[in-house]
Amino acid sequence: MTCFVSIAFFFFFFFFFSYCEAQKASALYVFGDSLVDVGNNNFLKLSIVKANHFPYGIDFPTKKPTGRFSNGKNAADFIAEELGLPTSTPYLSLLSEAKNNKNNVSFTGGTSFASAGAGIFDGSDERYRQSIPLTKQVDYYVEAHDEMAKQIGISDLQDHLSTSIFAVVIGSNDLFGYFDSSKLRHKSTPQQYVDSMVSSLTAQLQRIYDNGGRKFEIAGVGALGCCPAYRLKNKTECQEEINHWALKYNEGLKSTLKEWQSQNEGLTYSFFDTYAANYDLILNPSSHGFSEVKAACCGLGELRARVPCLLVTSFCPNRNDHIFWDQYHPTEAASRIFADRIFNGPSQYTSPITMKQLLAL
Ligand SMILES: *[C@@H]1O[C@H](CO)[C@@H](O)[C@H](O)[C@H]1NC(C)=O
Numbered sequence: 001m002t003c004f005v006s007i008a009f010f011f012f013f014f015f016f017f018s019y020c021e022a023q024k025a026s027a028l029y030v031f032g033d034s035l036v037d038v039g040n041n042n043f044l045k046l047s048i049v050k051a052n053h054f055p056y057g058i059d060f061p062t063k064k065p066t067g068r069f070s071n072g073k074n075a076a077d078f079i080a081e082e083l084g085l086p087t088s089t090p091y092l093s094l095l096s097e098a099k100n101n102k103n104n105v106s107f108t109g110g111t112s113f114a115s116a117g118a119g120i121f122d123g124s125d126e127r128y129r130q131s132i133p134l135t136k137q138v139d140y141y142v143e144a145h146d147e148m149a150k151q152i153g154i155s156d157l158q159d160h161l162s163t164s165i166f167a168v169v170i171g172s173n174d175l176f177g178y179f180d181s182s183k184l185r186h187k188s189t190p191q192q193y194v195d196s197m198v199s200s201l202t203a204q205l206q207r208i209y210d211n212g213g214r215k216f217e218i219a220g221v222g223a224l225g226c227c228p229a230y231r232l233k234n235k236t237e238c239q240e241e242i243n244h245w246a247l248k249y250n251e252g253l254k255s256t257l258k259e260w261q262s263q264n265e266g267l268t269y270s271f272f273d274t275y276a277a278n279y280d281l282i283l284n285p286s287s288h289g290f291s292e293v294k295a296a297c298c299g300l301g302e303l304r305a306r307v308p309c310l311l312v313t314s315f316c317p318n319r320n321d322h323i324f325w326d327q328y329h330p331t332e333a334a335s336r337i338f339a340d341r342i343f344n345g346p347s348q349y350t351s352p353i354t355m356k357q358l359l360a361l
Pocket of ligand 1 (some may be wrong): 241
């Protein structure tokens with residue numbers, strides 16, 4: 001009898017604690033660009049950066065375009081999955097729903113502020129006509145924060161936010177913007193430019209911290225010179241200049257984050273070396289089931305990258321063997337691998353800790 005009771009207790013505690021472990025984070029708040037936009041841009045009337053047409057979404061569960069720049073899911077979906085959470089809802093879709101139903105909007109289930117075309121700098125949205133730059137994304141977050149505080153009270157909100165993950169994936173559009181613009185190149189040296197990207201990003205991260213964020217997942221930029229659009233500039237090989245500055249930016253960000261953490265109590269983060277993870281797929285494609293590392297899947301002309309992925313362009317039959325879906329964006333298959341490495345490492349890609357370790361803190 002005693003034995004039975006202790007066994008019952010053992011199982012009770014075992015399942016109780018494994019259940020607790022399964023609840024990995026209270027919510028996921030996402031900031032960034034088209035790598036993680038899950039539909040905000042579809043609400044921007046003037047924006048021309050929209051993945052709202054076939055064949056975007058062809059491999060999504062609904063088989064429909066959703067605003068994701070992918071054949072299916074993107075990194076935001078897979079990060080949420082790793083956390084055991086539903087994909088964060090686009091902020092603008094939450095606002096519009098609340099307006100239509102004339103009820104209060106709830107952000108605590110996880111909210112995405114990410115917007116395709118967005119940069120760290122406000123100016124980078126000019127070339128795409130309309131997107132939500134990072135500063136504006138954080139403005140929206142601060143508004144959401146104040147609304148949540150009204151709804152659940154500041155003390156519960158602090159508990160909620162300090163156990164939530166704040167994921168930030170941004171910077172590529174600022175670098176593309178610099179290397180595509182002779183005006184920007186005249187204004188500053190590449191070193192000055194990447195330094196100022198790092199300090200502007202850190203200023204926005206600080207605003208999130210000041211409004212309750214404690215656990216940050218921050219991604220560097222990928223090997224931008226190896227995306228199909230940039231390979232066209234170098235006879236299908238990677239364009240080295242932008243790759244060099246992508247590396248410099250990541251280096252600067254990595255060391256600044258360390259310093260930033262030391263200045264803010266209770267702040268923890270995991271930095272993801274997107275460049276290294278990206279380069280590994282390019283160098284060792286077959287170990288991940290890829291056979292095409294250069295060409296886009298959707299688009300026309302050389303590397304299917306001379307003409308962007310449009311309603312009328314052709315696309316490859318097997319999306320799982322391509323790293324790139326279009327001129328700039330990874331396939332669902334590649335995004336899934338990135339999210340897995342963000343969560344599990346190995347440590348050559350995540351520093352100082354993995355997202356899994358970040359959750360356990
Ligand atoms: C073009 O690719 C080759 C081979 O990878 C590289 O050595 C060279 O630096 C690249 N040129 C430019 C302009 O990026």
